[in-house]
Amino acid sequence: MRARRHIGVLVRHDLRYALSSPRGLLFLVFFLLVWVWVFAKLGGGFAAKLGTPEAGFIVSYLFDKDIARLLVERPPALAAYLVLATTLTPLFAMLASCDQTATDLGTRRIRFLIPRVGRAEIFFARLIGAAIIIAAAQLLAGIAATIIALVVNGDGDTSTATIIGYGAQMTAFVVLYSMPIVALMSLVSAAMASVGLALLVGVGGYAILALALTWLPFTGTLATVVSFLVPSGLKPYLLRPELGPALAASAATLAYVALYTFLGWQVFRTRDA
Amino acid sequence: MAAAPIVKTQGLGRDFAKTRALDSIDLELAAGAPIGLVGPNGAGKTTFFSVLCGFLRPTRGSVEVLGRPPLHRDLHGRVAILPQDAAFARGVPVQSQLAMLAELQGFSAKAAREEAARVLKMVLLADAARKSPEMLSHGMLKRIAIAQTFLGAPELVLLDEPTAGLDPATASEMKNLIRSLDKERTFVISSHNLQDVEELCGSVVILDHGKIVEHRKVSELVARTSVLTFRLEADPPEAIVAKLSAVALVTRVELGRPGERRLAVHFRDEGEGGGNKTQIAVLQALTAAGVGMIEMTRGQSLQDKVIEMTRPST
Numbered sequence A: 001m002r003a004r005r006h007i008g009v010l011v012r013h014d015l016r017y018a019l020s021s022p023r024g025l026l027f028l029v030f031f032l033l034v035w036v037w038v039f040a041k042l043g044g045g046f047a048a049k050l051g052t053p054e055a056g057f058i059v060s061y062l063f064d065k066d067i068a069r070l071l072v073e074r075p076p077a078l079a080a081y082l083v084l085a086t087t088l089t090p091l092f093a094m095l096a097s098c099d100q101t102a103t104d105l106g107t108r109r110i111r112f113l114i115p116r117v118g119r120a121e122i123f124f125a126r127l128i129g130a131a132i133i134i135a136a137a138q139l140l141a142g143i144a145a146t147i148i149a150l151v152v153n154g155d156g157d158t159s160t161a162t163i164i165g166y167g168a169q170m171t172a173f174v175v176l177y178s179m180p181i182v183a184l185m186s187l188v189s190a191a192m193a194s195v196g197l198a199l200l201v202g203v204g205g206y207a208i209l210a211l212a213l214t215w216l217p218f219t220g221t222l223a224t225v226v227s228f229l230v231p232s233g234l235k236p237y238l239l240r241p242e243l244g245p246a247l248a249a250s251a252a253t254l255a256y257v258a259l260y261t262f263l264g265w266q267v268f269r270t271r272d273a
Numbered sequence B: 001m002a003a004a005p006i007v008k009t010q011g012l013g014r015d016f017a018k019t020r021a022l023d024s025i026d027l028e029l030a031a032g033a034p035i036g037l038v039g040p041n042g043a044g045k046t047t048f049f050s051v052l053c054g055f056l057r058p059t060r061g062s063v064e065v066l067g068r069p070p071l072h073r074d075l076h077g078r079v080a081i082l083p084q085d086a087a088f089a090r091g092v093p094v095q096s097q098l099a100m101l102a103e104l105q106g107f108s109a110k111a112a113r114e115e116a117a118r119v120l121k122m123v124l125l126a127d128a129a130r131k132s133p134e135m136l137s138h139g140m141l142k143r144i145a146i147a148q149t150f151l152g153a154p155e156l157v158l159l160d161e162p163t164a165g166l167d168p169a170t171a172s173e174m175k176n177l178i179r180s181l182d183k184e185r186t187f188v189i190s191s192h193n194l195q196d197v198e199e200l201c202g203s204v205v206i207l208d209h210g211k212i213v214e215h216r217k218v219s220e221l222v223a224r225t226s227v228l229t230f231r232l233e234a235d236p237p238e239a240i241v242a243k244l245s246a247v248a249l250v251t252r253v254e255l256g257r258p259g260e261r262r263l264a265v266h267f268r269d270e271g272e273g274g275g276n277k278t279q280i281a282v283l284q285a286l287t288a289a290g291v292g293m294i295e296m297t298r299g300q301s302l303q304d305k306v307i308e309m310t311r312p313s314t
Helices: A002-018 A022-050 A053-062 A065-073 A076-097 A102-106 A119-153 A160-192 A195-215 A220-227 A231-238 A243-270 B045-053 B094-104 B109-122 B138-149 B168-181 B194-200 B239-245 B274-288 B302-309
Strands: B007-016 B019-029 B035-038 B060-065 B079-082 B156-160 B186-190 B203-208 B211-217 B227-232 B250-255 B262-267 B293-298
Touching: A002 A119, A002 B094, A022 A053, A022 A076, A022 A119, A053 A065, A065 A076, A076 A119, A076 A160, A076 A195, A076 A231, A102 A160, A102 A195, A119 A160, A119 A243, A160 A195, A160 A231, A160 A243, A195 A220, A195 A231, A220 A231, A231 A243, B007 B045, B019 B045, B019 B060, B019 B211, B035 B045, B035 B194, B035 B302, B045 B060, B045 B079, B045 B156, B045 B186, B079 B138, B094 B109, B094 B138, B109 B138, B138 B156, B138 B168, B168 B186, B168 B194, B186 B194, B194 B302, B203 B302, B227 B274, B239 B250, B239 B274, B262 B274, B262 B302, B274 B293
Parallel strands: B035 B186, B035 B203, B079 B156, B156 B186
Antiparallel strands: B007 B019, B007 B060, B203 B211, B227 B262, B227 B293, B250 B262
16 A cells, blocks of 8 residues: 555656656657657648558558558558557657666665665656656557548548547557567666666667668578567567457567566666665 | 664675675664764765665675664655765756655655655755755755755664765754754764764764774763873974873873874873873973974864774784
8 A cells, every 4th residue: 555655656756747857858859749740741641642552552562561451451541650650669668768767776866765665666656657658648649640540531431430449449559569668668777777878778779689680681480589579579460450460469568568577677676776 | 671773783794896895794773862973985884874774785694773674664764864975856846856755754745845845944945945956056955865864753864974065054054953853863974074973973883994993982982181182283203202101190192194293192180180280291391392283182082083993004
């Protein structure tokens, strides 16, 4: 009971000042700029063009056929939002959650907290605070994408209820897909004890892995194993038009959350404060 | 029956790689008058505080604070610390930060704001309530860090260098504050300012190279009447030891280290003005030897005693 109250106090305080800090503002401005630009393009006629067979052919050639199918079978504005959101989520989630326990440890602010609350309460409060911020941001982006899909659809053949349903489903996928990254950053921030270093290691590590998957000659089982080291291995399943694989991938994100959170807690628990 | 100690350690040790920061500390501290923790740089004072608060885990031995191991949830809000190098969050008003800490100690949101205002007033910083840390000076931040130790009613308050970085007037205010509260809670004060420790504390623990050199009452450590301490214009000649030792009732003569320009003359105080006669005789001997003197103190300060006890053996 007391632990829940402590976590509540810490999270409330975190959220109250999260977006007024320089790091919070950086995330907010970056997130808004990217999505305002994307939505302006989608609303300006680009979404309608994405739904044409010609666009499907090009996307199928450049990316893969599942994404092309998604653009045809779902409202194109929402499909484009899902593809972009899943691509950008690691970066956004890392930006939003790079400072969990990093500043606590780096500035030794934690020394004001430890005589009053348990280490577990500090760790989970920071994790929950970061998860709420990125989830709220992703939710807003998802709502905006749904509104644009409704506007682009106009009097088209997809019903409003269907578009809203797809919008909710895709937003939920993106929010869930963000959570393993937040959990991963709980580990990185506790290990680095510096916001800058945590961001550098998180983004750098992710980029190196992405490059390795693209350029190194991994094939067969090795490629599969390497691709699942980070949750981006789940992305192709989230982008399938069928609900089954997407739901399974969403559930699998929870396994990543559990694993990274456990590792992050082990690092934080045993660190000198 | 004696009261349970507020701090109890047995064979406590903490290593940093190959450096032994704390070595076999067996210590019991009793509740009551403030306790000083002194020693040269690197003696292990901050490490000792950090272990007591659970910031660092001991490498060896055991430690109990108020009968519980550090980090035990029963200790939350009962132990407060002024850490030496912790920083408040940037961009957040200090009163909000103090209110959050008060809420963590069990205050309601409204009561926490009032409690934060109360402790800010105690450290004379009520005007700074809405300012964020980067708008405040080092001394003001130190006072805010002191203020957070007064939130609620902790039984044990650990203060690491409470007057370092404060101007003399503010340092004096902080000492008065500690004096005014030392009946309600037990302070353990780590400081290099041994005059502060001597003024505030009833007993003192002297640490050196991670070991306890002494743990006694301050009054027992500082000889008040049977020693004369001199600050000299120059280092005294070695020959002065023999000359002063020849003075009646003088029992021991100590020369400071080269450059300290210090001399201590211990004597047997037989009362009824005997001490004054010895004092005059010692002064005459110094004058005769041509030793220039800047200051003479009857008695020995804690500082002199700590320097003496932690002096590296040659």
